[in-house]
Every structure is written in C-alpha cells, then in structure tokens.
Amino acid sequence: MADWEKLRELTYQVAPPDLASLARTARRRQRRARAFGVLAALVLVGGGIGVAAVGDTDRDTLQPAEDPTPTITDTPEDALPLPGRPPGADQVSVDAGRYRIPLSDTLAFEVDLPDETSAHDDGLFLATEDFVVKTEVAGDAYGVPRHPCTDQTIDPAGPTVDDLVQAISNLPLYQTTPPEPVVLGGAEGMYVEARIPRSYDASKCEGDAVQLPGNRETAVSGPPPYIGRWWILDVEGQRVVVQQNCWGCRPDQFDRAPQTPQSITFTPTS
Amino acid sequence: MTDVVMDGGREVDDLNALYAASYRRLVVQMYAICGDLADAEDAVQEAFITAIRKRRTLRSVNNPEAWIRTVALRRLHRGWRHLAVVRRHQALDREPEPAVEVGPEHVALVTALSLLDPSQREVVVLHHLADLSVAEIAEDLGVPIGTVKSRLSRGRERLGELLTEREEPSHG
The missing domain is CATH 1.10.10.10 (Winged helix-like DNA-binding domain superfamily/Winged helix DNA-binding domain)
Known part of the structure; x- marks a missing residue:
C-alpha cells in the first residue's frame, strides 16, 4: 500500500525561501510589466506597426506558408541582458521586457519576452507559456536528421539558406508548407511551417520522440503533436535559424500566442 | 492536515500566514505530481509570486490555498509541455540539483x-x-x-x- 505519511514527512525538510524575496520579484515584475506596456504602446503608436494577423484558428491541415506577422522594426533601445543564472540553476526566469542575447562573437539578437518566460542555455531556448523559441547560428554543421524517428543522427544540410530549406522540405514525417521568402528582424530568408500530427505513433522512435533539425550539440526532439515555425535567415552573412516550437499545441493556441519571434531584431556586436 | 480556513467574507490580509502554513505541503504535493523537487519548488514559488501580484483576486476567493495550488498546477502543466523537451537536451550536460535530499x-x-x-x-x-x-x-x-x-x-x-x-x- 502507498505510504502517504512518509511522503508528508518530506514537508519538514522543505525550506521556504523568505516571502519578502518573492514579494520583491513580484514588485519588480509588476513594474517591468507596466513600463513595458507603456513602451510597447508608444512603439505601436509612433512606429505605425501593424497588429499581428491571427491565422485561421480552425485549420486542420497545412495551408501554404503565409508571410508571418510583420516584423517590429522600431524597437526600444534599452534591451537588457538576460539575468545571470543562480548557482546550480539550469534556467533563469525572465520578467516581461526586451532582451539582448548574444548569438556569436559578432552577432546578437533582441527580442520582446512575455512575463514568466524562462531562458535556458543562456537564451538558446526561451520557453514561454505557449511555446519555446530557439535561436542559433546555423553554421556548416547545422543539419537535419537522417530520419526524424529511426535515425536521429544530424547530417549537415549544406552551407546556404536554400540548402537548409531544401533539406527541411525533404524531411520524412514532417508536414511542411512550401517555403516562402520572408524578412525577420531586417534579415532576409525563408519561412516554413512544419507539423507532426497527433496521430503519429512515435513509440518506435528513439526516445519516443521525433528529432528536429539543429546543430548536433543542441538538437532537441519531442513527442507529437508538434507545430513549428521556422525562419531560416541570412543575417550579415551568417545563417541563423529561429524556431518557434510547440509540442502539444493546437494551431489556434499557437496563433493566439504572443508574437515573440516577430519582435526579433539582429544587431552586430563588433 | 492543517487547512488554512478562510471565511468567504474575510479578506486574506496576511499572506505570511498562508505562506507559512501551506508552502511546504504544496511543494510536497507538486513534487508527488511532477517527480522533481526543484520543479515543485519553482511552481509553488511562482504561484505565490502570482498571488502577491494578484492580491485583489486572492482576497476574493474562498480558499486561497486551493487557488495557489491551482496556479502551481498550471505551472507544472505548462512545464510538462515544453520544458521536458528542453531538458531532453540539457540532461546531457548536467543533472538538476535537488534542493532537498530525498x-x-x-x-x-x-x-x-x-x-x-x-x-x-x-x-x-x-x-x-x-x-x-x-x-x-x-x-x-x-x-x-x-x-x-x-x-x-x-x-x-x-x-x-x-x-x-x-x-x-x-x-x-
């Protein structure tokens, strides 16, 4: 029989942090949320930015890729660095605001993050309530899995944007939209939407999960259903891939989510 | 179990008391659900931060502990959906450090x-x-x-x- 009392005894070992420290975090978030709301409103009014177009929320099947929501080009200047990770922590919680995240020695990106975002691996993964954004330089080693289910070894796709787009479009299992030219954060590239339907049985896959394209050392896999929006960009001569990933989402949930990737801008750092 | 009983009409004016009475047991409940003590603590702390930010809402509920538990559960659900995938990668690099010896x-x-x-x-x-x-x-x-x-x-x-x-x- 289950001994719930033993589990209850664990209660005595839990050490609550000082409530005042949580209150400070709450106050800081409140201030940031207010300030960010005002700033965003000013940008929207002053910059004449189009409001994000929400897609058809009842889509059951893949439609041709639409030009994603307009890129926000007139951005606030006070982008912050991500807060430092506390010792031993594998992630850091981020308040609402605009952040600058290094991509390489010469390139960074800025992005608006909603409240209660967590940043992993120094911003490689930005997990919001609705999705995970993954942004990385896609050098020559960046590639696609030999087979997303049965052989998840990543093979390089070739050095150009077109090489990678072609490799992604040819991936088995993924339902992908026809690639569309796109501009994100001032960088030109191609946009593709990809899905693995809920009905796909991943139990025969490595780790019961389907592999995504990526760099070998940072590639992730996940269980169906999967919806992804991928921007494959040429940023100042460097190929950069932005993935907006959601496992377990319905398309309408994804469409209603904050337009985080569309707020991305790229900035040289040297 | 000691419940923090709040009458419907009575305002919750002492979050400290609620925190002292319920933090530990909520963490253990979340731990039993998610299997990771660090995640459980994160979820409950985030729920209390939300409670502090939404004190007006908290005052209006009959059972503040239940409200905080629901917020923490939502946090866990969200975590299951996304962060497990991220951690699939992270687990290769480092093991999470539990806050309490289990x-x-x-x-x-x-x-x-x-x-x-x-x-x-x-x-x-x-x-x-x-x-x-x-x-x-x-x-x-x-x-x-x-x-x-x-x-x-x-x-x-x-x-x-x-x-x-x-x-x-x-x-x-």
Missing part, C-alpha cells in the same frame, strides 16, 4: 506515481496527499466528477500494482 522511502512512492498516467497521478495525489474530496478535485481541475472518480479508481489500482511489484520482485 530519501529512498520517499523515492519509492514518487517513482511509482511517475509511472501513472499524468491525469491519474494528479487526481491520486490531490486526493490522498492534499486530502481533497472528489468534488473539490473536479472543481479545481475543471473536469466532471465522474472523470475524477474514474481517474482515481484506475490510478489507485495501478499504483497498488506498481507498489506490490516493487515489494515482491520476481526471482526469475
């Missing part, structure tokens, strides 16, 4: 719970560890009472099997 006597039950269907596990833990009635669980999770009963019944049965298997290992 002994084998606790691990056995939590391990068995982790093998249950998540929706059954949640209901079993809320009923047996949080001492919630079937009706309270149905209200908190927003599902019909019949669904809670069925999940509870199946979850208990499966948990019993798992714990029995553990106590009586085969000697083949």
Whole structure:
C-alpha cells in the first residue's frame, strides 16, 4: 500500500525561501510589466506597426506558408541582458521586457519576452507559456536528421539558406508548407511551417520522440503533436535559424500566442 | 492536515500566514505530481509570486490555498509541455540539483506515481496527499466528477500494482 505519511514527512525538510524575496520579484515584475506596456504602446503608436494577423484558428491541415506577422522594426533601445543564472540553476526566469542575447562573437539578437518566460542555455531556448523559441547560428554543421524517428543522427544540410530549406522540405514525417521568402528582424530568408500530427505513433522512435533539425550539440526532439515555425535567415552573412516550437499545441493556441519571434531584431556586436 | 480556513467574507490580509502554513505541503504535493523537487519548488514559488501580484483576486476567493495550488498546477502543466523537451537536451550536460535530499522511502512512492498516467497521478495525489474530496478535485481541475472518480479508481489500482511489484520482485 502507498505510504502517504512518509511522503508528508518530506514537508519538514522543505525550506521556504523568505516571502519578502518573492514579494520583491513580484514588485519588480509588476513594474517591468507596466513600463513595458507603456513602451510597447508608444512603439505601436509612433512606429505605425501593424497588429499581428491571427491565422485561421480552425485549420486542420497545412495551408501554404503565409508571410508571418510583420516584423517590429522600431524597437526600444534599452534591451537588457538576460539575468545571470543562480548557482546550480539550469534556467533563469525572465520578467516581461526586451532582451539582448548574444548569438556569436559578432552577432546578437533582441527580442520582446512575455512575463514568466524562462531562458535556458543562456537564451538558446526561451520557453514561454505557449511555446519555446530557439535561436542559433546555423553554421556548416547545422543539419537535419537522417530520419526524424529511426535515425536521429544530424547530417549537415549544406552551407546556404536554400540548402537548409531544401533539406527541411525533404524531411520524412514532417508536414511542411512550401517555403516562402520572408524578412525577420531586417534579415532576409525563408519561412516554413512544419507539423507532426497527433496521430503519429512515435513509440518506435528513439526516445519516443521525433528529432528536429539543429546543430548536433543542441538538437532537441519531442513527442507529437508538434507545430513549428521556422525562419531560416541570412543575417550579415551568417545563417541563423529561429524556431518557434510547440509540442502539444493546437494551431489556434499557437496563433493566439504572443508574437515573440516577430519582435526579433539582429544587431552586430563588433 | 492543517487547512488554512478562510471565511468567504474575510479578506486574506496576511499572506505570511498562508505562506507559512501551506508552502511546504504544496511543494510536497507538486513534487508527488511532477517527480522533481526543484520543479515543485519553482511552481509553488511562482504561484505565490502570482498571488502577491494578484492580491485583489486572492482576497476574493474562498480558499486561497486551493487557488495557489491551482496556479502551481498550471505551472507544472505548462512545464510538462515544453520544458521536458528542453531538458531532453540539457540532461546531457548536467543533472538538476535537488534542493532537498530525498530519501529512498520517499523515492519509492514518487517513482511509482511517475509511472501513472499524468491525469491519474494528479487526481491520486490531490486526493490522498492534499486530502481533497472528489468534488473539490473536479472543481479545481475543471473536469466532471465522474472523470475524477474514474481517474482515481484506475490510478489507485495501478499504483497498488506498481507498489506490490516493487515489494515482491520476481526471482526469475
């Protein structure tokens, strides 16, 4: 029989942090949320930015890729660095605001993050309530899995944007939209939407999960259903891939989510 | 279990008391549901931060602890959907550091719970560890009472099997 009392005894070992420290975090978030709301409103009014177009929320099947929501080009200047990770922590919680995240020695990106975002691996993964954004330089080693289910070894796709787009479009299992030219954060590239339907049985896959394209050392896999929006960009001569990933989402949930990737801008750092 | 009882008309003006009374047990409840003590602490702390930010809402609810539990549960659900995928990668690099040393006597039950269907596990833990009635669980999770009963019944049965298997290992 289950001994719930033993589990209850664990209660005595839990050490609550000082409530005042949580209150400070709450106050800081409140201030940031207010300030960010005002700033965003000013940008929207002053910059004449189009409001994000929400897609058809009842889509059951893949439609041709639409030009994603307009890129926000007139951005606030006070982008912050991500807060430092506390010792031993594998992630850091981020308040609402605009952040600058290094991509390489010469390139960074800025992005608006909603409240209660967590940043992993120094911003490689930005997990919001609705999705995970993954942004990385896609050098020559960046590639696609030999087979997303049965052989998840990543093979390089070739050095150009077109090489990678072609490799992604040819991936088995993924339902992908026809690639569309796109501009994100001032960088030109191609946009593709990809899905693995809920009905796909991943139990025969490595780790019961389907592999995504990526760099070998940072590639992730996940269980169906999967919806992804991928921007494959040429940023100042460097190929950069932005993935907006959601496992377990319905398309309408994804469409209603904050337009985080569309707020991305790229900035040289040297 | 000591419940923080709040009368409907009485304002919750002492969050400190609620925090002192409920933080630890909420963490253990979340731990039993998610199987990771650090995640459980994160979820409960985030729920209290939300409570501080939404004090007006908190004042209007009959059972503030239940409200905070629901917020923490939502946090866990969200975590399951996304962060497990991120951690699939991160696990290659580093093991999470538990905030509290968890002994084998606790691990056995939590391990068995982790093998249950998540929706059954949640209901079993809320009923047996949080001492919630079937009706309270149905209200908190927003599902019909019949669904809670069925999940509870199946979850208990499966948990019993798992714990029995553990106590009586085969000697083949």
